[in-house]
Amino acid sequence: MSKHTISILVNDQPGVMQRVSGLFGRRGFNIDSITVGSSEEPGLSRMVIVTTGDDRTLEQVQKQLYKLIDVIKVVDVSSNPMxxxxxxxxxxxxxxxxxxxxxxxxxxxxxxxxxxxxxxxxxxxxxxxxxxxxxxxxxxxxxxxxxxxxxxxxxxxxxx
CATH class of the missing domain: 3.30.70.1150 (ACT-like. Chain A, domain 2)
Structure with a gap:
């Protein structure tokens, strides 16, 4: 099990944070830290989530995140120098x-x-x-x- 820092670009809409965090809960992932704020694109917000898990489970969560309608882009920033x-x-x-x-x-x-x-x-x-x-x-x-x-x-x- 290792820590992963995931950056998620989402539409700036009510309820998006709840849907994203709910997905983590349903998958049995604990969110160690979550921050949300404006991004470089008007109308989009960036969520940064720190969680712990193995690579296979993280890949499944990324696939599930892309199924959420308001999710634009998901990046595991901890897989690169950050x-x-x-x-x-x-x-x-x-x-x-x-x-x-x-x-x-x-x-x-x-x-x-x-x-x-x-x-x-x-x-x-x-x-x-x-x-x-x-x-x-x-x-x-x-x-x-x-x-x-x-x-x-x-x-x-x-x-x-």
Whole structure:
């Protein structure tokens, strides 16, 4: 079993995301991450789904996706060199005495403090999933009060 990142170009219509995610559920696939947004084509959206499965099952899911009327194109971007990013917002307990240590972690990860409260900070970190996981682990001792992650978005490198 391996992770696959699938890019799906779909018509920008109500219910498309539900139909696509429902197909994954019916096939017994778990969706690790899903992002949806506008694409380079007006009227089309791009869905990026990260899932785990073997190559044969992934091929079946791709064939089933093409049967959905609003699906235009399906690409397994993880089968080629790709750029994948995720955004995380982490609200961490930060009394003034602990802030220098937290700011050191933020600087190391090339993250940014986007909000400062009397006893907390909100940190924004962008990178691959492993980078965000690592930052979350390092911030846990300070007390993570809230965590929000976007899910992975990706595209193939170069001219593909």
């Amino acid at each position: 750029v994948a990013r995720e955004l995380g917002l982490i609200k961490v307990g930060a009394e003034p005495a602990a802030r220098p240590e937290i700011l050191g972690i933020v600087e190391t990860f090339r993250a940014a403090v986007v909000d400062i409260g009397p006893a907390s900070l909100i940190v924004q970190v962008v990178g691959d999933t492993e980078k965000i996981d690592a930052m979350v682990e390092l911030l846990k001792p300070y007390g993570i009060r809230e965590l929000s992650r976007t899910g992975v978005t990706a595209m193939t490198r170069g001219n593909r």
